[in-house]
Structure formats: structure tokens, C-alpha cells
Amino acid sequence: MILPYTLKRLLNHKTSRSDVTAGYTVLTAEELREPADRICQRLLECAGVKSTDKDNAIDDLTRKFASLSKSHRLELMSALLA
Numbered sequence: 001m002i003l004p005y006t007l008k009r010l011l012n013h014k015t016s017r018s019d020v021t022a023g024y025t026v027l028t029a030e031e032l033r034e035p036a037d038r039i040c041q042r043l044l045e046c047a048g049v050k051s052t053d054k055d056n057a058i059d060d061l062t063r064k065f066a067s068l069s070k071s072h073r074l075e076l077m078s079a080l081l082a
Contacts, residue, residue: 002035002081010036011077042080 005025008015010032040058043065049057065073 002038006032006035007077007081010039011074039077039080043076046080 002010005021006027009025009027040061043061044057047061047064049061065076068076
């Protein structure tokens with residue numbers, strides 16, 4: 001399971017002013033790498049991509065993900081993490 005603040009950081013969500021915990025939560029790029037890799041692997045599985053070259057598969061998936069609208073990206077992430 002990926003924690004909500006980690007997911008918000010990965011999606012670059014703006015936090016509300018009433019969310020005081022978010023101000024204390026600092027996640028480095030290195031700390032985000034493992035959850036990002038897990039999400040990428042899950043997306044690859046769901047997309048049916050079976051590539052031996054992980055970097056090419058991730059690049060391809062990144063391009064496909066970027067082509068989605070914001071609402072579709074959020075819907076996809078929500079479904080994958082459910």
C-alpha cells in the first residue's frame with residue numbers, strides 16, 4: 001500500500017491549508033523512488049506490457065500515462081491503488 005501523502009507527492013497535489021501534517025511531511029526523490037517503481041510495475045502489469053528492458057517499458061508507459069487527461073490519470077491511479 002502506498003501512503004496518501006506519498007501518493008499526493010508523486011502526483012504533485014497541492015495540499016489544503018487546513019492539512020497541517022502535510023507541512024511536516026518531507027519526502028526526498030530517493031524516498032519516492034520505491035513507491036514510484038511499484039506504481040510503474042503495476043501499470044505495466046495492467047497494460048499487459050511484458051518487456052525485458054525495464055527502462056524502455058517505463059519510458060513507453062510514461063508517455064502513454066502523460067497522454068491521459070488529468071481526470072483519467074487520477075481515475076487510473078485510484079483504481080490501481082484500490
